[in-house]
Structures are given as C-alpha cells and as structure tokens.
Amino acid sequence: MLFLGSLLLLWLGALPPSAKAQNTPLKLHSLEVDIWPEYDRPSVLVIYRITLPKEIGLPVELRMRTPVAAGEPNALAMREADGTLINLVYSRNILGEWSEVVFTTTLPEVQLEYYDPSLKKEGPERTFHYQWPGDYAVDEFTLRVQRPLGAAEMRITPHTSNLAIGKDGLTYYVTQVDSLAAGQSFEVTIQYRKPSDALTAEGLQVQPSAPMGSATSSIPATENALPWLLGGLGLLLIFGSVAWWFWQARMVQPRKKTDRSRRRRLIIEPREVIPEGTVYCHHCGKRALPGDRFCRACGTKLRQ
Numbered sequence: 001m002l003f004l005g006s007l008l009l010l011w012l013g014a015l016p017p018s019a020k021a022q023n024t025p026l027k028l029h030s031l032e033v034d035i036w037p038e039y040d041r042p043s044v045l046v047i048y049r050i051t052l053p054k055e056i057g058l059p060v061e062l063r064m065r066t067p068v069a070a071g072e073p074n075a076l077a078m079r080e081a082d083g084t085l086i087n088l089v090y091s092r093n094i095l096g097e098w099s100e101v102v103f104t105t106t107l108p109e110v111q112l113e114y115y116d117p118s119l120k121k122e123g124p125e126r127t128f129h130y131q132w133p134g135d136y137a138v139d140e141f142t143l144r145v146q147r148p149l150g151a152a153e154m155r156i157t158p159h160t161s162n163l164a165i166g167k168d169g170l171t172y173y174v175t176q177v178d179s180l181a182a183g184q185s186f187e188v189t190i191q192y193r194k195p196s197d198a199l200t201a202e203g204l205q206v207q208p209s210a211p212m213g214s215a216t217s218s219i220p221a222t223e224n225a226l227p228w229l230l231g232g233l234g235l236l237l238i239f240g241s242v243a244w245w246f247w248q249a250r251m252v253q254p255r256k257k258t259d260r261s262r263r264r265r266l267i268i269e270p271r272e273v274i275p276e277g278t279v280y281c282h283h284c285g286k287r288a289l290p291g292d293r294f295c296r297a298c299g300t301k302l303r304q
Helices: 002-014 016-024 200-205 215-268
Strands: 027-037 043-052 060-067 076-080 083-087 090-094 098-105 109-116 120-122 127-131 135-146 152-157 162-165 169-176 186-193
Touching: 002 098, 016 127, 043 060, 043 127, 060 109, 076 098, 098 109, 135 186, 152 169
Parallel strands: 027 135
Antiparallel strands: 027 043, 043 109, 060 098, 076 083, 076 109, 090 098, 120 127, 127 186, 135 169, 152 186, 162 169
C-alpha cells in the first residue's frame, strides 16, 4: 500500500503545471457583469467580462450558463493584452431553462455577450430580473446596471448607493461583492419608469458633443457659404501660383545678370598695347627690351 502511494505521488509530481491546474476546481479571478436595459434592442444586453487567475494553466475550457430564451450568444471573444478581441468557437447545450456555452480560451480575459428578452413592460413600468447561476467561484464580483435614457424612478434590489458616470455620459449603478463560492448565485431586480420605447443607443448617436443651433438654420447657412468658400479657395490658388512664379524668377535672375556683367567686362577691358618695332628672341620667343642685343632668357644674339 505504501508502495502504491509513493507511485501516485511520483506520478502527480511528473504532471505538467497545466494538467495539475485543471485537476483543481476552476476559479475566476474577477467577473464583471454589465446590464444594459433597452440599449440597442428592446431587450436587455448582458455582458460578462471574465478574468482568469494568473497561475492557471492555459488553454482552459469554460462552461458558462445563459438563459435559454436568450438564444445564441451575441459575441464571444478572448482579449489580448492590447485590447484586441479574438472571436472564439463555442458549442451550446440546452439544460432546462439554461443553455450551457462551452468554449476553450488561450488567453486569461474573455468577454461574453447575450440579449435577454425577459424584460417586462406594463405601460411605462419596466421590470427585469437577472441571476448569476454560480457556475464558478469568483474572487471579485462586480455588477453594473446602466440607466436607460429617459428612465426615471430607477430602483435596484438589493439596493446600491454607488453611482458612477461613464465615458458615454450615462449613469451606472454599481454593486461589488468580495467573493462568491462555486454554486452561489447572485440575483438582482431592476425596476424603472420609461414612457417611450426609444433606445439608449439611438439617443447617444444624435447627442451633440457641444451645444448646436437648430438644423433648419444651420443647413441653409452652410449652403449659402459654399460658393464663397470655393471662390476664396480659387483666389488663394491663383495668388499662390503667381507668388511662386515671382519667387522662381527672382531665384534665376541674379545668375543671368552675373553672366551678362561677366561678358561685358570681357569686352570692355583694354588689351595690352605692343609698341611698334618690338623684337622677340627667335630662339625662345622672349620679348626683348629696347636696346638689348642678347636675349635676357636664353642668351641668344638677337636679330635686329
């Protein structure tokens, strides 16, 4: 018996780190759940942002449950260090009121999105119930509920007083839980009043970044100014061409003036006047001075 135990310990020690990690229960380092009611569809967009522990061996298989009424996931991808999302291949199994999304990731960050159609509408009243089924233990659990544009009397149960303004200018209700055990579910109920069926994304698309005038006054003003802008552009091109031509002419003109002045100097400079009767040495060609009988250069007797 002791011999078999020793063999088992040796076998476990010989396993690669990834195999050892998969033999232990999988635990999520963090899970961020975003709930966006009536964002770009009349349903509710649910986004999971999953971060795996650093010490886990990759690749790893994950099984995440979503409501069966949600159908296929809207998106499933793993995130690279620079933020790039890479789509993942998955399979989907129906388990009663839940569907199990099965996939394998080679990176520690994963994003899963789906649309939940269970938003209840009774006139202006809206009600939505969300449940995290507790597929895995989570060290840090964060839930954010986006307040739809035009919504009033927003109520979150369990109550949260943590509010945050996102980069999109919308209000978010934030709930943070230190940790959740495997199999421990987390539920939240969202209630609000909204008199219209307008979607939040539609309001964000037409929302200006700065105050603007009415569309009826700004469009004619642009049309009237267009001919003047085109005319000004044409004049600018003409004046620019003329200025460029004059600049080129000034760059070339000094060289021509220098050539003419050089030629003029060659013409008007006086030549050396040779006195009449000058004698040159018939041997070396050196010019003799008046009265010389012999060449000053070679000594040859000059021919008078």
